[in-house]
Every structure is written in structure tokens, then in C-alpha cells.
Amino acid sequence: MIDDVPVSAGLVIPGDELQLRASRSSGPGGQGVNTTSSRVELRWDIAASQVLDDTQRALLLERLASRLTDDGVLILHGSEHRSQHRNREAVLARLRAIVAEAITPPRPRRATRPTRASALRRADEKRARSTLKGLRRPPED
Numbered sequence: 001m002i003d004d005v006p007v008s009a010g011l012v013i014p015g016d017e018l019q020l021r022a023s024r025s026s027g028p029g030g031q032g033v034n035t036t037s038s039r040v041e042l043r044w045d046i047a048a049s050q051v052l053d054d055t056q057r058a059l060l061l062e063r064l065a066s067r068l069t070d071d072g073v074l075i076l077h078g079s080e081h082r083s084q085h086r087n088r089e090a091v092l093a094r095l096r097a098i099v100a101e102a103i104t105p106p107r108p109r110r111a112t113r114p115t116r117a118s119a120l121r122r123a124d125e126k127r128a129r130s131t132l133k134g135l136r137r138p139p140e141d
Contacts, residue, residue: 007099019043039079040087047072063102
């Protein structure tokens with residue numbers, strides 16, 4: 001049984017929507033790596049999640065598209081630690097971070113103008129480049 005995973009103030013992923021599976025890890029662990037199931041795989045079906053509103057679902061499906069399966073399932077693996085418990089905590093922490101980052105709306109861009117000095121610098125550089133290229137031309141007769 002998985003506890004609910006708080007992501008942000010307005011979003012808590014219920015534990016029954018998450019699936020955890022343990023398997024044998026290929027990472028560090030010596031002889032125990034062959035006998036213990038310390039690798040953890042977490043699955044969350046974003047497309048069928050009940051806790052997401054339409055805006056959050058659209059943001060997650062768009063921003064995490066490269067990490068999702070064709071069915072809209074997010075799969076995370078954790079095998080960096082030697083114990084299953086620590087790998088489970090690491091995967092849940094990664095889920096929190098990924099989802100929190102994906103559902104935050106992008107900051108609106110504020111239009112800015114180049115400073116007068118930078119515009120003059122750019123014009124000077126363009127003039128110098130033009131002169132240099134002009135010197136490469138064969139002389140006109």
C-alpha cells in the first residue's frame with residue numbers, strides 16, 4: 001500500500017493511483033544484487049487520473065510527453081540505492097519534483113528593449129564586419 005503523495009498545495013496524488021513494482025537491480029550491492037529485488041518501478045496513469053483537472057492533465061501530458069507511454073502512463077525507475085526502501089523514497093521524491101515542475105504555469109515574458117549602448121555596439125560590429133567583408137572583394141576596375 002502506498003501513502004498519498006503530496007505534490008503541491010493543490011495536488012495530492014492518491015496512493016491507489018500509483019503502482020509500485022520491485023525487481024532485481026543491476027546496480028551496486030555485491031552478491032546481494034543477485035538475490036534481492038531492490039530496483040523500484042513506479043507507474044502513474046496521468047490520462048486516467050481522478051485528481052487532475054483538465055488544465056493540469058493537459059499541462060502534464062504536454063510537458064512530460066517524452067517520458068510518457070502512448071497510453072499516457074508515467075514510468076519512473078529507481079535503482080541508485082542498495083535497499084528497496086531507499087529506492088522507493090527516491091522514486092517518489094522524483095515523482096513529486098517532476099509533477100510539481102510540470103504543473104507550474106510558465107512565467108509570462110516581459111518585453112524589454114535593448115539599451116542604447118548595446119544597440120550602438122551592435123551597429124559598430126555590423127559596420128566593422130561589413131568593412132572586413134568588403135576588403136575581401138576583388139578591386140573594381
